[in-house]
Amino acid sequence: MGGQDDAEREFDLRWAEGAVHKEPSARARMLAARWKENPPAPQPFRADPDPVGGRRSSWVSTVIVLGAVAAVIVLLGWAGFRAPY
Numbered sequence: 001m002g003g004q005d006d007a008e009r010e011f012d013l014r015w016a017e018g019a020v021h022k023e024p025s026a027r028a029r030m031l032a033a034r035w036k037e038n039p040p041a042p043q044p045f046r047a048d049p050d051p052v053g054g055r056r057s058s059w060v061s062t063v064i065v066l067g068a069v070a071a072v073i074v075l076l077g078w079a080g081f082r083a084p085y
Contacts, residue, residue, distance in 0.1 A: 024032070
């Protein structure tokens, strides 16, 4: 296609896209063969993923964050108290 001008290339693209039969991709053929023997289970639209673990309540997360902030404030105060003037 190196020697073709734009008009010839456009004709080739229109000819290829207008083909009656398009061969499926390798992945599509592989999935079709796999699903013929073992079809996938039906999935609801936008299904929720499986939960990974237990979820902690919001107050527990709040206590953890406030405790970490308090620990940083105490640590900075202690470091400033020990610093020579």
